[in-house]
Amino acid sequence: MLSRFALLASVVSASVTCPDGWTPSGSNCFRVSPSSGLGDSPNMASACSPGALASVLDATENSGAISVITAAGTADYWLGATKIGATIGDTTSAAWQWDDGSAWSYQGFANGEPNQAMNQDCLIIRQKVGDGKHQGWMDWPCDNYGRGAKYGVCKVAGTTSTPPPSPSVIAASQGDPHLSLAHGGRADFRGHHGSTYNFLSTFSLSVNVRMANTSFHLRPPPTYANITVHGTMITEAYIVVRTARGRWLNVTYSAEKVQGDHARRDVVTASCSSQAASAEPLSVQPGQVHPCDENLLYLGFSTLEVNHIPSGDSWKIKIKSMPVYDRISGAHHRLDLSFVPTTPEAQLVSMPHGIIGQSWDGDGRAVDGALDEYPQTEGAIFTTHAMAEGAIEGTPSDYEVSYPYDVSFKHSRFGKRGLSARSTSRLASSLIESAAKEGTASSSAGASGDRFPRHPHVEL
Numbered sequence: 288m289l290s291r292f293a294l295l296a297s298v299v300s301a302s303v304t305c306p307d308g309w310t311p312s313g314s315n316c317f318r319v320s321p322s323s324g325l326g327d328s329p330n331m332a333s334a335c336s337p338g339a340l341a342s343v344l345d346a347t348e349n350s351g352a353i354s355v356i357t358a359a360g361t362a363d364y365w366l367g368a369t370k371i372g373a374t375i376g377d378t379t380s381a382a383w384q385w386d387d388g389s390a391w392s393y394q395g396f397a398n399g400e401p402n403q404a405m406n407q408d409c410l411i412i413r414q415k416v417g418d419g420k421h422q423g424w425m426d427w428p429c430d431n432y433g434r435g436a437k438y439g440v441c442k443v444a445g446t447t448s449t450p451p452p453s454p455s456v457i458a459a460s461q462g463d464p465h466l467s468l469a470h471g472g473r474a475d476f477r478g479h480h481g482s483t484y485n486f487l488s489t490f491s492l493s494v495n496v497r498m499a500n501t502s503f504h505l506r507p508p509p510t511y512a513n514i515t516v517h518g519t520m521i522t523e524a525y526i527v528v529r530t531a532r533g534r535w536l537n538v539t540y541s542a543e544k545v546q547g548d549h550a551r552r553d554v555v556t557a558s559c560s561s562q563a564a565s566a567e568p569l570s571v572q573p574g575q576v577h578p579c580d581e582n583l584l585y586l587g588f589s590t591l592e593v594n595h596i597p598s599g600d601s602w603k604i605k606i607k608s609m610p611v612y613d614r615i616s617g618a619h620h621r622l623d624l625s626f627v628p629t630t631p632e633a634q635l636v637s638m639p640h641g642i643i644g645q646s647w648d649g650d651g652r653a654v655d656g657a658l659d660e661y662p663q664t665e666g667a668i669f670t671t672h673a674m675a676e677g678a679i680e681g682t683p684s685d686y687e688v689s690y691p692y693d694v695s696f697k698h699s700r701f702g703k704r705g706l707s708a709r710s711t712s713r714l715a716s717s718l719i720e721s722a723a724k725e726g727t728a729s730s731s732a733g734a735s736g737d738r739f740p741r742h743p744h745v746e747l
């Protein structure tokens with residue numbers, strides 16, 4: 288079974304880049320000429336430099352031409368075409384050529400045009416004026432009836448770039464806890480009871496989690512009945528945001544306060560303040576959106592969403608409380624988390640770090656860490672031990688923080704600009720690296736065939 292976050296493939300499409308002041312349309316760029324030349328069509332070529340008087344080859348380009356002349360204001364603009372072999376008054380004999388040699392494959396003449404009036408061997412485009420009767424192309428005398436200013440629509444080829452695929456835009460933690468890493472990697476992370484670890488550290492966002500020992504029976508029975516697991520669960524999550532205005536948003540989601548399946552108003556506590564540690568609480572009500580500058584908090588049925596959206600470091604965090612099924616002792620609820628960067632990886636202010644955050648390392652390749660291999664024999668007792676070795680730089684203790692809203696640890700990116708990604712060459716020797724599935728999202732968040740099925744599967 289694939290989880291929903293495994294299916295969030297990023298959609299990558301080619302984008303067209305234009306020089307400053309030019310408007311992309313299709314694969315080309317348009318603008319109105321900065322000067323009017325001498326008012327006649329033959330002189331417009333230099334007025335358009337470095338582009339040329341525009342050819343308009345399809346409806347998309349026609350829309351682009353109309354949009355730039357509409358923005359510029361006046362009515363009529365030259366296009367780069369010349370009529371040859373026309374006979375005055377014969378509206379069918381005109382043969383048009385684009386000055387840039389493109390094939391004449393599309394035309395957007397206004398009603399009643401071209402009307403082959405005398406000497407109308409050049410082409411203009413007229414924006415909607417008056418009753419709109421003449422919006423569109425018109426044949427026109429190349430000397431503009433001997434009058435002065437007439438500007439042109441200019442065109443240059445855009446630069447087409449296809450951004451590199453980002454194989455996984457989401458990373459997550461679920462259960463006791465299984466990590467789905469960016470670019471498709473996975474690992475298990477037990478942590479130590481009562482310790483708090485940084486999962487994600489970025490320029491203006493930090494997410495810590497606290498672990499608690501928890502024992503439970505593996506699901507689903509009856510296939511593997513009576514297997515006891517002594518594991519850990521995330522029972523509290525702590526978010527620190529530095530807002531674009533320099534204020535502090537602090538959020539705690541406490542699974543210990545959840546009763547039944549419903550989030551109550553006191554499961555999430557938050558503050559939004561100019562002080563790093565504020566006594567002014569935000570009253571987080573289920574079903575309501577709470578803003579803190581550009582950040583938005585929303586607590587639903589059991590899921591807290593935090594949208595952190597300054598330019599250059601934008602993330603969506605979801606934290607969902609779940610019951611600990613077939614619990615024996617320890618936490619009665621756990622937290623599952625997911626992290627989505629909504630800024631392209633290459634544009635983040637600093638490359639992220641933290642146990643999960645470091646997997647956005649810019650290379651698009653999956654790195655797997657240590658995984659707990661659950662026993663499959665009736666009556667087995669198993670204590671988890673994997674600590675994401677191989678998928679994290681250094682040791683787990685490097686990620687321990689000393690209090691819930693602590694943003695400082697060995698690899699912290701908080702408040703730091705331009706820091707590079709972790710180095711995969713420095714990961715532990717047990718590193719198992721596999722080529723990322725190009726252009727696809729991580730498929731690691733769900734159960735997979737080579738392991739014991741992961742228990743209760745959630746969709747955040």
Ligand SMILES: [Ca+2]
Binds near residue numbers: 400401402425
């Ligand atoms: Ca005409």
Ligand SMILES: [Ca+2]
Binds near residue numbers: 469648
């Ligand atoms: Ca990677």
